[in-house]
Amino acid sequence: MFNLPASVDFVGSFEDMSEFLLEMRDVSKSFPGVKALDNAQLRLRPGKVHALMGENGAGKSTLMKCMFGIYKMDEGEILIDGVRTEIKDPMEALMKGIAMVHQELQPIPARTIGENIFLGRYPMKKALGFIPMVDHKKMYDDTTALLKKVRMDFDPREKVGNLSVSQMQSVEIAKAVSANCRVLILDEPTSSLTQNEVEALFRIVEDLKAEGVAIVYISHKMDEILRISDDVSIMRDGKYIGTWPANELTTDVIITKMVGRELSNLYPKRENVPGEVVFEVEDFTSINPKSFRNVSFALRKGEILGVGGLVGAQRTELMEGLFGVRSHVSGTIRYKGKEIVVNRPKDAIDQGIAMLTEDRRGSGIMGVLPVSDNISIAALKHYTYLKNGITLDLRRIDELVDENVHKMNIKTPSGKTLIKSLSGGNQQKVLVGRWLANDPDVLILDEPTRGIDVGAKYEIYCIIADLAKQGKSIIMISSEMGELIGMSDRIMVMCDGKVTGFVEGANATQEAIMTYATQFDHK
Amino acid sequence: MELRKKVFLDKFWALVKANPIVVLLIVASIVVGFSVDNFFSWGNFGNLVSNTAIRFLIAIGVSGCLITKGTDLSAGRQVGFAACLAGVLVQRGDYTGRLYKNIPEMNMFVVLLIVLAAGAVFGIVNGLIISKLKVPPFIATLGTQTIIYGISLIFTDAQPIGGFQKPYINLITGRIGNVRSFNIPYLLIVAIAFGALFWFIYNKTTHGKYMYAIGGNEVAAEVSGVNTGREIIRIYTVAGLMYAFAGYLLAAKSGGAAASMGQGYELEAIAGCTIGGVSTTGGIGTVPGILVGVLVFEVLKIILQFLGVNPYYNYIAQGLVIVVAVALDIRKYIAKK
Numbered sequence: 001m002f003n004l005p006a007s008v009d010f011v012g013s014f015e016d017m018s019e020f021l022l023e024m025r026d027v028s029k030s031f032p033g034v035k036a037l038d039n040a041q042l043r044l045r046p047g048k049v050h051a052l053m054g055e056n057g058a059g060k061s062t063l064m065k066c067m068f069g070i071y072k073m074d075e076g077e078i079l080i081d082g083v084r085t086e087i088k089d090p091m092e093a094l095m096k097g098i099a100m101v102h103q104e105l106q107p108i109p110a111r112t113i114g115e116n117i118f119l120g121r122y123p124m125k126k127a128l129g130f131i132p133m134v135d136h137k138k139m140y141d142d143t144t145a146l147l148k149k150v151r152m153d154f155d156p157r158e159k160v161g162n163l164s165v166s167q168m169q170s171v172e173i174a175k176a177v178s179a180n181c182r183v184l185i186l187d188e189p190t191s192s193l194t195q196n197e198v199e200a201l202f203r204i205v206e207d208l209k210a211e212g213v214a215i216v217y218i219s220h221k222m223d224e225i226l227r228i229s230d231d232v233s234i235m236r237d238g239k240y241i242g243t244w245p246a247n248e249l250t251t252d253v254i255i256t257k258m259v260g261r262e263l264s265n266l267y268p269k270r271e272n273v274p275g276e277v278v279f280e281v282e283d284f285t286s287i288n289p290k291s292f293r294n295v296s297f298a299l300r301k302g303e304i305l306g307v308g309g310l311v312g313a314q315r316t317e318l319m320e321g322l323f324g325v326r327s328h329v330s331g332t333i334r335y336k337g338k339e340i341v342v343n344r345p346k347d348a349i350d351q352g353i354a355m356l357t358e359d360r361r362g363s364g365i366m367g368v369l370p371v372s373d374n375i376s377i378a379a380l381k382h383y384t385y386l387k388n389g390i391t392l393d394l395r396r397i398d399e400l401v402d403e404n405v406h407k408m409n410i411k412t413p414s415g416k417t418l419i420k421s422l423s424g425g426n427q428q429k430v431l432v433g434r435w436l437a438n439d440p441d442v443l444i445l446d447e448p449t450r451g452i453d454v455g456a457k458y459e460i461y462c463i464i465a466d467l468a469k470q471g472k473s474i475i476m477i478s479s480e481m482g483e484l485i486g487m488s489d490r491i492m493v494m495c496d497g498k499v500t501g502f503v504e505g506a507n508a509t510q511e512a513i514m515t516y517a518t519q520f521d522h523k
Numbered sequence: 524m525e526l527r528k529k530v531f532l533d534k535f536w537a538l539v540k541a542n543p544i545v546v547l548l549i550v551a552s553i554v555v556g557f558s559v560d561n562f563f564s565w566g567n568f569g570n571l572v573s574n575t576a577i578r579f580l581i582a583i584g585v586s587g588c589l590i591t592k593g594t595d596l597s598a599g600r601q602v603g604f605a606a607c608l609a610g611v612l613v614q615r616g617d618y619t620g621r622l623y624k625n626i627p628e629m630n631m632f633v634v635l636l637i638v639l640a641a642g643a644v645f646g647i648v649n650g651l652i653i654s655k656l657k658v659p660p661f662i663a664t665l666g667t668q669t670i671i672y673g674i675s676l677i678f679t680d681a682q683p684i685g686g687f688q689k690p691y692i693n694l695i696t697g698r699i700g701n702v703r704s705f706n707i708p709y710l711l712i713v714a715i716a717f718g719a720l721f722w723f724i725y726n727k728t729t730h731g732k733y734m735y736a737i738g739g740n741e742v743a744a745e746v747s748g749v750n751t752g753r754e755i756i757r758i759y760t761v762a763g764l765m766y767a768f769a770g771y772l773l774a775a776k777s778g779g780a781a782a783s784m785g786q787g788y789e790l791e792a793i794a795g796c797t798i799g800g801v802s803t804t805g806g807i808g809t810v811p812g813i814l815v816g817v818l819v820f821e822v823l824k825i826i827l828q829f830l831g832v833n834p835y836y837n838y839i840a841q842g843l844v845i846v847v848a849v850a851l852d853i854r855k856y857i858a859k860k
Contacts, residue, residue, distance in 0.1 A: 325746060349748035363746050366739025368806040377736050378747040380729045390728050434747065 020082070021046040021214045022098075022183050027066055027076030029059075036062040037073070041240040042233060044183060044214040049205060051217045051229035051246065054258055055425075055453030059238040060218050064185050068100045069093040099176030100185040107168055109161030114143035116160050117175045146174040150204050165311075166197035173204055184208060185216045188451065190224060194311045194479075202228055220453065222251040236260055259455055267486035268461050272468035274303035274489055279353075279442050279473060281322065284331030292318040292497045295331070299442065299473045304464065306488030306505070307477040308513045313494040315477045316358050319444045323348045323355040335442070349378060354435035358446035358477070360424065364431050367420035371412050372401040374419045374430050379437035404433035409459060425456025432463060443467065444475045449483065461487060481510045495519045544798065544848045545815060548822050559829045567825065569708050573695055573776055575821045576714035577769050582792040582799075582813050583721050584765030587758040589796050590738045592805035593653065593660030595759065597668040598766050598792055601645050602785030604675045605770025609638045610684035610780030618686030622679065631691045638767045645671060646763020650756030668789075675782035685779040695776040710772070717765075722810040734758060738805030794841075795820055798848040819844065 022044045029037040037059045044050050052060050065071040067078065069087040078085050080096060087093050093100075107116050115122075118139050125135035143156035150170045160168060169189060176184050186205075190198045205215060205228060219225055225232065225246070232249055234241040234257045241257055279299040286292045292314045299305050307315050320326045322333060324342040333340050335351055342348045348355070357363040366374055376397050381389050383397050401415040408429045412422055419427055428448065435443060445464070449457040464487060468474055478484045484491055491503040493516035501516035539546050556562040581598055588595040614621050616628035645667065652663040698706035725731040733754045736744040745751045774780040799816025801808030823844060827837055 323746075344750070345746050346748040346750055355746065357743075357746055363740070363742040366736055366743050366806065368802070368804075369735055369739040373732060373735065373739075377732065377744065377749070380732055384729065390730070392727050392729060392732065394727065 019045055021080070022067075023079040023082075024063065024067060025077050025079065027063060027078075028074050029062055029066060029071060030074055036238050037066070037076075038238040039240060040076070040235060040238065041243075042067075042216075043243065044216065045231065046182070046214050047209050047212045048230040049209060049215045049217050049228050051219065051225045051232045052235065053218075053225065053232060053254060054235035054241075055455055058235040058258070058453070060235055061187060062238075063235070064100065064187060064216065064218070067093070067183075068098060068185065094179050094181075097180065097182035098185070099179050099181035099183070100187065101169065101172045101176055101189060102187055107160045107171065109159065111160060112157045113147070113154060113160055113163075113171055114140045114156040116171060117143055117146060117178055142178070143174075146178050147171075149177055149207070150174045151200060151207075166193045166200075169193070169201070170204070173201075177208070181213060183214045183216065185218075187218045188220070189217075190219060190221060197311075198224065220451075222254060225254070226251065234258055255454055258453075266458070266482065268458070268465045270304070270465045270468065270487075270489075272302045272304065272465065272471075272489070275301035275471070277301075278336055280334040282332045282334070284318070284321065284333070285329055286314075286317065286321055286497070287327040287329050288317075290497065291326075292321060292494075295494075295499050297492055297499060297502075299475060301441075301473055302468050302471045304468050304474045304476060304487055304489050304505075306484040306491040307475060307494065308479075308481075308484050308491050308503075309494035309517045311479070312496070313517065314497040315494050316446055317497075318494070319355060319446055319475065319477060320357075323353065323444060325355075349438060349440075352438070352441045353444070354378075354438060354440035354442070355444040356428075356431055356435060356446060356448055358450065360427060360431065360451070365419050365427050368418060370416045371405070371410070371419050371422070371430055372397065372415035375401050375404050375415075375433045375437060378434050382438070400437055404430075404437070408433055408463065423453075423456075425452035425459075428452055428456065428460065429463075432460065436467075440472070442473045442475070444477075446477045447479065448476060449478075449480070481513065484508070484513065485510070493517050542815075543851050544819055544844065548819055548826075551826055552822060555826050555829055562825075562829050565706065569698075569706075571821055571825055572708050572711045572714070574824070575817055576710040577772050577776065578788070578791060578795065578821065579714050579814060579817045580717060580765050580769040580772070581788055582795045582817050583717060583810065584762035584769070585789065585792045586796050586801055586808055586810075586813050587734055588660060588762055589793065589801050589803060590734055590805060590808045591755060591758055592738050592741070592803075593755070593759075594664065594793065594803075595649065595762055596661065596664040596789050597645065597649060597671055598664075598762070598789035599785040599787055600668045600671040600675070600789075601642060601763060601766035602770040602773060602788050603780075603782060604645070604671050604785075605638045605642055605767040606774035606777075606780040606784045607675050607679045607684060607770075607782055608641055609634055609771045610687065610774045611679065612637060613688055613691050613774075614684065614686045615688050620686055622682065622684060628688075631688055631694075634691075635768075635771055638771045639764055642763040642765075642767025642770075643760050644763070645766075646760035647756060649763065650759035653759065654752040654755040672782065679780075679782050681782055683779055683781045684774075687775070687778065691775050692778055695772065713772075718810055718814060725810055730754070730757065735806055738807070740806075791820060791841075792817075794845045798845065798852075800852065819848070 020043045024040065024042040027037050027040045028035070040059060040063050042052070042063065054060050062071060066073045067087065069089045069092055078087060085096065087096065108119070122134040123138040123142065124132050127133050140156045147154050147156065150173050152167070152170050152174070160171060163171065189201060193201065208215060217229055226249065229246045231243055232246050232254065233243040234254065236258060277298045278301045282296045284292065284295040295318055309315050317326060321328045322342065324344040324347050333342060340351055376383060380392065383393050383400065385391050385393050398415065404410065405412060405415065410429045410433070411426050419430055422430070448464070449460050464474060464476065476487060485505065485508045488505040488508070490505055491508055491513060492499055493501050493503065493513055495517050500519040503512050503516070561567060581602060585595050585598050611622050612626065612629050612634040613631050649664055649667055652658050652667070653660050694709060697709045699709070700706045725734070733744065733749045736747070736749055737751050737754060741751055770785060773784060795816040796808065796813050797803065797816065798819055799812035799814070801813065820841060823840060824837060827840060
């Protein structure tokens with residue numbers, strides 16, 4: 001591997017270098033076995049959006065957690081307005097005007113918006129002049145004002161659990177704004193947002209910029225970065241690669257710098273040839289009237305069928321219905337010419353159908369268990385002595401694990417390592433391995449590359465292309481247009497629980513997909 | 524040579540740091556053993572074995588529930604029920620205080636089967652309430668705990684039960700090898716056999732892997748084709764069988780039974796598991812760990828007994844051990860952050 005020259009021209013890129021609101025200098029941080037940060041740098045200008053980029057595991061989140069006081073850095077210093085500062089914990093970070101919206105939102109669903117925003121610092125008043133109590137009126141009035149600021153029109157007494165993910169995110173931003181922050185860290189804020197919601201978020205970001213807030217923006221989405229950011233810092237393997245003005249960069253340049261090598265192609269060449277129909281769904285309808293209805297489609301052998309649509313199109317719900325996680329009231333599934341009944345995942349798995357779920361942490365990995373158990377869990381029955389279904393042949397399981405780790409290039413010290421200590425991309429590869437261990441003929445992949453870095457994404461694409469070439473049929477839900485168009489033979493588009501159209505992969509365009517994806521019923 | 528010594532010392536120190544409570548108890552045992560007569564005697568060893576064995580069986584039973592993120596508060600009352608049921612059925616035919624005079628005298632192994640069947644029924648009921656009715660395990664077993672106690676009170680008429688057949692009592696007092704200075708209590712063999720069996724189930728079978736998977740992430744396990752409902756019912760049923768067996772042995776050990784027997788055993792078992800490294804957040808726990816956890820309690824009790832400490836202080840000591848042991852254990856994970 002070759003090293004890119006560090007950007008020596010950093011200082012020269014800015015007209016005025018005295019204007020840094022916050023600086024992190026030579027930050028290093030080690031965890032047992034890994035050097036997560038190695039002399040990382042970050043310089044934030046007020047009123048500017050600073051994109052922080054790098055593959056998963058490059059150290060972006062770790063650097064932010066150091067800034068926010070969640071981690072203690074081993075070496076390095078933080079300067080605010082040019083003055084050296086210690087940040088021991090998140091409370092102190094908040095007091096110094098640093099706020100963070102985490103990648104995984106952590107609201108308290110059973111409490112109201114107001115209570116979530118003012119958690120831990122409720123406005124107080126004195127009852128009878130001396131009994132301290134929470135001033136609910138002030139809290140909810142302030143909340144209303146804050147929500148207005150993030151362009152949300154909500155009852156501040158609404159339970160957070162009733163909001164959508166994007167609305168919760170706006171609440172988190174409102175919370176950050178309420179702390180009168182000067183630095184706002186947004187860690188992958190758009191990973192689960194629709195295009196409209198992204199636009200709404202960008203408007204909020206513009207408002208904050210105008211108020212002089214320095215924003216750190218972490219994302220894997222290139223188009224967003226190039227559109228919204230002013231400065232771009234790139235990290236790789238915990239090291240600082242450089243900072244550049246966004247308008248001097250292109251997607252290719254960023255990726256090259258992030259990965260440290262040229263990526264000639266975002267998607268692998270596919271050599272699969274779709275054959276006869278193997279999986280046929282007819283008039284499939286959910287038990288929940290608001291979910292998927294009257295869905296019919298056919299999947300061919302060796303075909304990659306993309307599934308597109310906006311968030312809320314019920315794509316995941318449909319797949320979970322087909323896989324037996326959710327209930328349906330009517331409809332038939334024909335598999336290899338035979339009608340099959342699927343009431344629980346086990347029924348589908350026994351037929352040779354696999355499903356990689358969307359929520360890696362919620363329904364994918366078993367965090368406290370080792371990689372080996374995570375790979376073998378769905379196929380254990382096939383790894384027992386004399387197929388008795390009970391006593392395990394651990395030697396063959398070890399072989400299975402080694403083979404997967406090797407074949408899919410899973411970066412793990414050993415099969416005994418706990419899966420939660422791996423990066424997102426490697427966790428995902430373990431989960432793909434879990435399903436391949438069963439040798440399924442139909443694979444349902446729900447957002448297979450969500451939240452994983454460019455390098456691991458490409459590896460997953462290669463695996464998918466290879467599986468299709470082997471004659472396996474693949475259904476791939478994706479919210480990334482590029483991925484859908486780049487990987488699918490055909491794209492099924494859903495809107496509001498119904499299939500609104502199919503687009504042939506060869507001549508698919510974003511416009512064609514969006515037209516179907518927004519075909520709402522007008523009542 | 525010097526280096527090897529250092530490596531050994533480092534490893535030794537790491538072991539000490541990883542198991543502070545165990546080390547403390549070993550040190551305490553040695554000190555007490557050399558300062559008090561009869562501490563290191565076969566009699567005392569037999570005593571430790573019979574106490575530990577029964578509690579180990581209960582702890583193994585509850586460990587499956589804990590590893591799958593559940594719990595079983597009905598364990599102690601199930602033990603008490605089994606003890607009473609066994610007691611009623613195993614009374615001598617010529618014993619004048621027989622509770623149910625119309626039941627013929629039964630072979631004690633037939634009694635064991637009946638007791639196990641009853642335990643399985645309670646376990647299945649617990650499992651069904653938890654997996655089908657989706658009642659949280661804490662609440663579900665809190666309810667069944669009370670119900671089972673009620674049943675025990677009714678069928679024993681709240682009377683103590685005695686007059687057991689001789690061979691039944693002999694289960695506990697019996698030993699292999701009749702040389703006075705060396706013998707093996709039956710219960711030691713029972714404990715080792717069950718420890719080995721469960722170690723095998725937990726590590727070498729699909730059931731064990733499914734159990735850890737459910738504890739690690741129940742939704743992921745279900746999506747991966749594990750019939751989680753069935754596995755949970757199975758786990759609570761096995762637990763019920765273990766409590767029943769423990770209750771059967773407990774009545775024999777005590778030479779009598781009463782509905783109040785086994786009260787609080789569930790908490791001791793849960794505490795033993797936790798000290799032994801079973802995580803209450805699920806997915807973690809080993810059979811050897813559980814054995815150590817249970818031993819910690821029993822050794823502590825015997826030490827205090829030999830030191831002539833007022834038995835009421837036992838509770839305070841045990842409580843402290845639970846809190847301190849778990850606090851130290853959790854520190855290992857906090858430090859890694």
